[in-house]
Amino acid sequence: MSEHQSVTFLHTADWQLGKPFASVDDVQKRSLIQQERFSVLQRLGDLARQHNAQFIVIAGDLFDSSSATRSTVSSACSAIGAMEIPVVVIPGNHDHGGPGCIWEQEFFKQEREALAPNLQVLLKPEPVEICGVVLLPCPLLRRHEAADPASWLHSCPDEFAGFGNKPRLALIHGSVQGFANMDEEAGGQANLVNLSRLPDSDLDYIALGDWHGMKQVGPKAWYSGTPEIDRFPKGESNDPGHTLVVEIQRGTTPKVTPVQTARLGWHQLSFTFADEDGLTQLDTELNQLIGNRTSTDLLQLELDGSLGIDATTRLEQKLNAWEARLLRLKLTNRTTVAPSEEEIDALTKRSGDPLISRVAGELVSRLATDGDDAEIARIALRELHAFCRS
Numbered sequence: 001m002s003e004h005q006s007v008t009f010l011h012t013a014d015w016q017l018g019k020p021f022a023s024v025d026d027v028q029k030r031s032l033i034q035q036e037r038f039s040v041l042q043r044l045g046d047l048a049r050q051h052n053a054q055f056i057v058i059a060g061d062l063f064d065s066s067s068a069t070r071s072t073v074s075s076a077c078s079a080i081g082a083m084e085i086p087v088v089v090i091p092g093n094h095d096h097g098g099p100g101c102i103w104e105q106e107f108f109k110q111e112r113e114a115l116a117p118n119l120q121v122l123l124k125p126e127p128v129e130i131c132g133v134v135l136l137p138c139p140l141l142r143r144h145e146a147a148d149p150a151s152w153l154h155s156c157p158d159e160f161a162g163f164g165n166k167p168r169l170a171l172i173h174g175s176v177q178g179f180a181n182m183d184e185e186a187g188g189q190a191n192l193v194n195l196s197r198l199p200d201s202d203l204d205y206i207a208l209g210d211w212h213g214m215k216q217v218g219p220k221a222w223y224s225g226t227p228e229i230d231r232f233p234k235g236e237s238n239d240p241g242h243t244l245v246v247e248i249q250r251g252t253t254p255k256v257t258p259v260q261t262a263r264l265g266w267h268q269l270s271f272t273f274a275d276e277d278g279l280t281q282l283d284t285e286l287n288q289l290i291g292n293r294t295s296t297d298l299l300q301l302e303l304d305g306s307l308g309i310d311a312t313t314r315l316e317q318k319l320n321a322w323e324a325r326l327l328r329l330k331l332t333n334r335t336t337v338a339p340s341e342e343e344i345d346a347l348t349k350r351s352g353d354p355l356i357s358r359v360a361g362e363l364v365s366r367l368a369t370d371g372d373d374a375e376i377a378r379i380a381l382r383e384l385h386a387f388c389r390s
Contacts, residue, residue, distance in 0.1 A: 059209030060092025060173030
C-alpha cells in the first residue's frame with residue numbers, strides 16, 4: 001500500500017441484538033423497538049455503499065447476551081450478509097468470549113457460514129490484516145475484566161515494526177479513564193482502558209465500544225455509540241444513534257464523519273404547571289418534540305406544579321392520548337390538584353345541596369394539611385366535582 005493511500009470503513013458498536021426492552025409493557029410496541037435494532041442494519045449497509053467503505057468494524061456487543069435466541073442469531077447473520085463487504089466484530093461485555101460463548105456455539109457457526117460468510121469474529125488479541133489495514137483486536141473473554149483489555153498493545157514494538165505503511169486500527173470494548181461509570185452498563189472499574197498507555201504514534205485509529213453515546217475521547221479515539229438508540233439520554237455528553245464513517249491512512253489524523261442512523265426518538269421533558277395555561281404550553285412542547293408521529297418515539301416525562309380539577313381531568317385525557325401514540329410513556333407525575341376559586345365556590349356554595357356544600361367545605365379545609373389527609377381530600381373533591389357535573 002502506498003503511503004498516500006487511504007482506507008474508508010464504518011465504525012459501529014453496541015448493537016445488542018435481542019435486547020428485551022422489558023420496561024415496555026405493550027407486547028406489540030416492544031416488538032417494534034426490538035425490530036428497529038435489525039432495521040438499522042440495512043441503513044448501515046446503505047451507508048457503507050454510499051461512502052464506498054471497504055469494511056465495517058463492530059467494537060463489541062453485537063448481541064445482548066450469549067443466550068441470544070436462534071431467530072436473533074439468524075436475523076443478525078442475514079443482515080450482516082446483506083452488507084456484502086467484510087464485517088469484523090470483537091466480543092464485548094454482553095457477548096464476551098470464553099467457554100460457552102455465543103461465538104463458539106454450533107448454531108451460530110452454522111448460520112454465519114450459511115448467511116454471513118463476510119463476518120469475521122476476532123477472539124484472540126493478535127494482529128489481523130483486512131483490506132490493507134492491520135486490525136489490533138482487544139476482545140473481552142469475560143464479562144468483567146480486571147486487567148486493561150488493551151494491555152497487550154502497551155508493548156509490542158517488534159510486531160508494529162513489521163506493519164510498514166499499513167494503517168493500524170485498534171478495536172477495543174471498555175471504559176476509558178476519566179470516562180468510566182457514565183454508563184449503567186460500564187460495570188464500575190471493570191474493563192477499564194488506559195488510553196495514555198497505548199502507543200499513539202503506532203496507531204492510526206482507536207475504535208471503542210461500550211459507551212452507548214457517540215464521543216471523541218482522544219485525537220484518534222472515538223466511541224461510535226449504538227446505531228439505534230436504546231435508552232433515554234444520560235447527561236449532555238450522550239449522543240447516541242450514530243455510525244462513524246472513518247478515513248485513515250498511515251501516520252495522519254483520522255477523518256471521522258458521524259452520520260445519524262437512528263430512527264426512533266427517545267425524548268426527555270420536564271414541565272411545571274404554573275397555571276391552567278400550562279396545558280396548552282405542554283401540548284406545544286410535546287408537538288415540537290414528536291409532532292403527529294405514532295409508534296416511533298419514547299418519552300420520559302416529569303410533571304410538577306398544580307392544576308384545577310377540570311384541568312387535571314383534561315391532563316389525564318391528554319396523557320392517555322400520548323401514551324397511545326408513543327412506544328413508551330415513562331411518566332413521573334407529581335402534579336397536585338388545586339381547585340380553582342370558581343370550582344371551590346361551585347362545590348361549597350350550593351344553596352340547593354347543603355350537604356354537598358358542607359362536605360365540600362370540610363374537604364377544602366383539609367387541603368391545607370400535610371400528608372395523606374390532603375391527598376385523600378384532593379381525590380374526594382375530584383369525585384364530588386364529577387358527581388355534581390353528571
